[in-house]
Amino acid sequence: MSSSAIIHFTAVMGIQQRSLAFHSAHNSTSELAGLIWIGRLLFLEYALPVHSYVTLVYEWPCRDHYPSQPDRLDAIRKKYLIRGCYTPFGEIIELKAFAKSIVKREGIPGNLSWDPDGQSFTIGHDTKFKLSEFCATHCKAIRLVQERVDEMMLGLEVNIDTDEIQDDLTCRKAGWSFMQDTKNKLADIWERLADTLVLHTHAHTSLLRPVGHCPEGSMS
Numbered sequence: 001m002s003s004s005a006i007i008h009f010t011a012v013m014g015i016q017q018r019s020l021a022f023h024s025a026h027n028s029t030s031e032l033a034g035l036i037w038i039g040r041l042l043f044l045e046y047a048l049p050v051h052s053y054v055t056l057v058y059e060w061p062c063r064d065h066y067p068s069q070p071d072r073l074d075a076i077r078k079k080y081l082i083r084g085c086y087t088p089f090g091e092i093i094e095l096k097a098f099a100k101s102i103v104k105r106e107g108i109p110g111n112l113s114w115d116p117d118g119q120s121f122t123i124g125h126d127t128k129f130k131l132s133e134f135c136a137t138h139c140k141a142i143r144l145v146q147e148r149v150d151e152m153m154l155g156l157e158v159n160i161d162t163d164e165i166q167d168d169l170t171c172r173k174a175g176w177s178f179m180q181d182t183k184n185k186l187a188d189i190w191e192r193l194a195d196t197l198v199l200h201t202h203a204h205t206s207l208l209r210p211v212g213h214c215p216e217g218s219m220s
Contacts, residue, residue, distance in 0.1 A: 004088040004091075006088040006089075006092070007088050007091060007092075010032070010035065010091075010092055010095065013028075013031055013032075013035075014028055018126070025098075025099040025100075025102035025103050025106070026099075026103050026108060028099050029096055029099045029100055029103065032092060032095060032096040032099065033096065035092060036089070036092055036093065036096065039081075039089050039092070040081065043076055043077075043080060043081055043089075044073070046060070046076065047072055047073050047075075047076040048063040048066070048069055048072060048073060049061075049062055049063060050062060050063065052065075083097065111123060111124060115128075119131050119132070153193070153196075154193070154196045154197055155196070156192065156193055156196045158189065158192075160186070164184075165178060165184050165186075166178065166181060166183055166184060167181075168181070
């Protein structure tokens with residue numbers, strides 16, 4: 001058992017590449033589960049292959065060779081794939097169960113850990129963020145939103161205190177809006193925005209034309 005290459009590979013998997021320290025039990029269970037899953041697929045191919053393996057020293061017959069495929073698979077499972085069997089696969093299953101018992105006793109660790117300097121934190125294994133970069137990302141997002149709002153408003157700056165806006169939710173009048181309430185002083189907002197649109201269009205694209213105007217040659 002100790003000379004098995006899979007056992008040695010499993011031991012190497014438990015060591016962190018950068019720090020050369022052991023992985024915690026919580027971080028080891030997922031890797032062991034993946035190794036077990038791949039091993040089960042390989043044993044399934046060994047037990048019931050679609051085609052015969054004739055190039056090996058000992059030929060593996062195809063699945064049609066066995067009178068009962070479920071019995072063949074069950075025999076391989078009991079010999080190699082259950083917990084407690086004296087095989088490398090059984091050792092991996094036992095190691096995963098031991099890691100799960102540690103996780104159950106200690107609990108799942110947090111996904112975020114602060115560095116001693118208090119100016120950066122680490123998410124997961126090695127994803128590190130600095131507070132300065134984190135704040136810069138939010139500032140960039142806010143600045144981008146402000147630019148988009150200025151573009152949509154055509155540069156019109158409106159000083160509106162949203163905390164003072166009053167809305168009457170009991171009003172059932174068709175077409176009524178809180179912008180029509182004189183207390184909110186928003187009745188002329190649309191007119192100001194329309195005037196800005198006219199000025200902006202004439203100054204940059206000249207898309208607005210007088211009613212009935214036709215470009216020269218369009219009626220010919």
